[in-house]
Amino acid sequence: MSEITAESVPEFPILRTCPFSVPETYRELEGTGGRIHRVRMSDGRPAWLVTKHDDARAVLSDARFSSEKLRPGFPELSPGGLKALTYFSPFLVNMDGPEHAQARRAVLGEFSVRRINAMRPRIRRIVDAAIDRMLEQPGRPVDLAAHLSQPVPTLVLSAFLGVPAEDLDAIERNTGKMLHEARTEDEQRAAAEALHAHLDLVIAAKEENPGDDFLSRQIDRSRREHGDAADRFELASLVQLLQIAGHASSAAMISLSVLTLLSEPEQLKQLTADPSRTPAAAEELLRFLSITDTGPLRLALEDVEIGGVRIRAGDGVLIPTLPANRDAGAFPDPDRFDIGRLPGTRHVAFGYGAHQCLGQNLVRAELQVVLDRLFHRIPDLRLATAPEALPYKYFGQFFGPVELPVTW
Template sequence: MTVAPLTDLPLWPPTNLDRDPLVPLDAGERRRFAGPVTRVRLPTDATAWLVTRHADVRQMLRHPGFSADLTRPGFPLLRRIAPGAFGDRRGGFIRMDGAEHARLRRMLTAEFMIRNVRRIEPLIRQTVDRALDELHAAGPPADLVAHVALPVPSMVICHLLGVPYADHDFFQERSRTLIDRDAPPERVQRHVRELRDYLHRLVEAKVATGERADDLLSRLARDRVDAGDLAVDELVGMAVLLLIAGHETTANMIGLSTLLLLRHPARYAALRDDPGHADGLVDELLRYLSIVRTGLPRLATEDVEIGGQLIRAGEGAIAVLSLANRDGATFDRPDEFDPYRAAQHHVAFGFGVHQCIGQPLARAELRIALVELARRFPRLRPAATAGRLPTRDSSVVYGLDALPVTW
């Protein structure tokens, strides 16, 4: 078999920064990357297999022959990192496999079940109402990202975990460093250490006082750490993961979803007039926008055939969720935004054992935020053209840095 020179392989992720912020890839990039499993070059000069079709992505993400552990030799990293750059990884189950992953994930499953999320919907609604009050007081015009998209999920996850929201600037800055592919390695190391130290002090205080607070970290400290089922360092790692994932993803979805809906005024008005349809709308927004655009990297631990391509043990593969969610074999008219389509089979939250555990919370926050925004600001419109909106192109979680709006 002839192996193509490294320089002949297409670079993933692509570096075109001029595309519409609502379009994961432009037409040329779609032709280059979408379709059968293909080999690509990574920014680290390593290679990996790009998996883009919906059925192939689901097969790959549920197959036990692929590891999520980024410390394994050959793991397809999208940036160069020094050994140990992410510090103590205990508790960060998103990058664990098998029994180790399952043990920690089981401790959180009940917390994020739909019935538990429904119980906190009044809290989410109050948080959204306060944020919309702030938006109204700040403008028009005002930045929807700064006043709504960022604070709503941040306040909610702080409340659930028992983390002081007053410290949100500290952990937001550090969490953004951790998911920024262009962040210097030394800054990544420093911010990981600072975030873990902060949460370690918080967790140790909860363990030491045995406080009866009803937040998640206090409950885990009482029920799991005291019983010897969970080490303090593991709880700290879980807290890091939940704090970052609990606000970064939903914040970016709120901003991008608002921009998309404002381009479709009839859809925005329907959200206000028919809020009962909001659940279906949220699924279509998740499918259409797919904010984890660089994909989910994995390492093959055994030979696996995906989409007719043999991926050998030790080779990297990347499941591209945004392209899987635009696969015409699964979704009719995939490039059309249709809030009335049945989009529940999207893979925006991943698939398989590592599927996002917090998706019921994310769905509730997105639904409530958008319905209340449409209700209170029926004449909302962008105050800047899409081409001038600052986007987070180097982030693992894509989004807008700002969305000026008026009404």
């Protein structure tokens, strides 16, 4: 094992190459004995890296660490990356304190367990239709990523938002151009303007034809708060946020979850023998996979001691979820996938504290329905390619297989 020295401070993010393993750099940092570590951002600035589960929860629940990304000194994953935020409303993602709490309350009821549970029959129909299309394919292997993992989150989000799936696909493409393809500020601005123009059309169409859906109710809320005219800028930012958070992450999570279970036949056997274990299996998959290598970022607003380290006001703090969810101090034998692990919900896959993922109940429901229906309807499903031979990539910030060939 190589040694971490002051001259070889790791650059963040620390990326994985295997879907099941924690990058070796984290183990090397753990071997130094500290709980909080210095790393280097892509622009050369230093930041603090939090890898322990308890420390992660402490930072994420402490109002002395800001989530307001446009504050001077906020850690930036890529040069110019935060500039994109200036083209959107600060609603939710660029807020702290009472302002954030008020904005969150305005939409929190939409993601309640009761409302999401009411969607489960529709999610089941969407998943069953996707499985039908898999079964109808003329040859095998079939790419599960293309036929299940990619379309299901789009269609579920479409049903939830009340926005046509083709519009969500276009929003995702335009967001990708703005965040990942634009090479200059002018290109980024042009991509943002095109994205806003499309979102404006989506909202206008919903104003003309409201329904029993998230966007219609948010338009009504916005009209009550702002007078007769809804705040389309805020609404556009909210739809775009949910598309970013709700598609690529769920698609990667579905693919990696199926891959994990097909690679763990004893665990899969336990699950199929007792489908009531599906919620626990989903929680363990969320912990074990932790599909992003960035996780929440924070800025210290004042001096704070975490994990025996004095973090100064103005310091950037990084909380990747993967090492926190593989912390032996919180999860015995953390690198073992075990659907019987209790309590399963202590993981930080959705973050923690005031800014934890709004849509976590929707993600859970979607994943649970996929696991339940897929292995019930295709009980002899198996991998057509070894996990180590599959191509992987980052879909934005989310790691997953490019394709997932399966057969039965």
